[in-house]
Amino acid sequence: MTDVATKAPQLLLYAMFDPERTDAGTLRDVFDMSGVQDQPIRSIPGKDLSVLASPVEDSSVISSPSMGEVLAFKRVVDTAFQGGPLIPLRFGTLVRSNGQAEIVLQEKGHLYADLLGRLDGQAEMGICLSLKSEGNGENDRIPSYRGDRPGTAYLLARQQSLVRERQRAEALVAPFREALGSLATSVSTSPRHDAEESVSIAFLVPRKNVDRFREIAGEVSVPAARSVEVVGPWAPYSFV
Known part of the structure; x- marks a missing residue:
């Protein structure tokens, strides 16, 4: 292929x-x-x-x-x-x-x-979180560097920024993992996308659990999220 x-x-x-x-x-x-x-x-x-x-x-x-x-x-x-x-x-x-x-x-x-x-017997369900603004985003801004090794400094700062993004994403989806984990076979989390200010989490769910999954997902509270959307069921794109 x-x-x-x-x-x-x-x-x-x-x-x-x-x-x-x-x-x-x-x-x-x-x-x-x-x-x-x-x-x-x-x-x-x-x-x-x-x-x-x-x-x-x-x-x-x-x-x-x-x-x-x-x-x-x-x-x-x-x-x-x-x-x-x-x-x-x-x-x-x-x-x-x-x-x-x-x-x-x-x-x-x-x-x-x-x-x-x-x-077999599984479907993908998704949770899409639209995030509230973090203010001016100073913590995520990549600074300009001058000196002998500006490229190395930039890459280090970028890596640290990505780690912060991942940590925040994991913190945001943790309530869903806890509430829905028993209904799912597997979980996949996407990193945060700065331009969209969003986080997505995909669950591989037995079809028999889909209705219960949707019900419980709608009850989870995430104060840092501007909105929460439950999507699916559809083919397991995130698990192949």
Whole structure:
């Protein structure tokens, strides 16, 4: 598989799945959809798993996708996910032909099958926190340095700033970890993004726990957050 852009026709891969564990009606719905660049969706079979794909005439477009293309990709994956467990692939995963996809499935299919087994019956739920302003942000500002080694000093200051960001993010999501940890199989936290002033935390949750998860998440209080949004369930993008 490759992420290198080229103008030669290629195939964009969406997700790996087990046809025997996926609802046939849901698959028909997927095959009736248009994917990225309004291309039809096809299934490429392998020994253990199959993979959803669509043709790409100019893959240079994939390297700088529009939001519409990203959403089209997500719609295909999330629709397929309604029919059974799957492994969502990173947007921009390309192969040159059906044959190359079949080789990937043959060589790594057993590894993906093991991962799919661990994801079976699970969904991703997310918590998105929009943060209150910290004032003028003096603690996070990277100072200008003069002297013999300004580059080293800058990198050290930047590293310290990133550590502070991570510590603050972990402190913000700690109440959710405590309240929701017993309902989840795994947790993944994103670092803080300065421009957005936000923190996200993803939980891998058994589908049977989704309603209870949403209920409890709505009761968690985080004074430092301007708003809290509970999202999902959807395919386990953060856990593959």
